[in-house]
Amino acid sequence: MTIEAPETKIVDSYRIACDGGEGALGHPRVWLQIPQEHGWVECPYCDCKYIHSDHAKA
Structure with a gap:
């Protein structure tokens, strides 16, 4: 049994909000x-891992 890797997103801001992205099935916004x-x-x-675009190339 394998565990799927968490989602990774490249973002342009150092302050971001995450709500799980699944509407009512997500989680509280943080x-x-x-x-x-x-x-x-x-x-x-x-x-979910958020990587700033300035660090994505490294």
């Missing part, structure tokens, strides 16, 4: 701050 030193953050609800 605001996440991407630290500039490593350029990514994971949502504590759905484990």
Whole structure:
């Protein structure tokens, strides 16, 4: 049995909102701050990884 990897999204802002993206089946909206030193953050609800576009090439 394999576990599907969480979704990864490239974003242009260091402050983003995540609500699970599935309407009523998602999760409460949370605001996440991407630290500039490593350029990514994971949502504590759905484990979606947000990578800032300045760090996506690395």
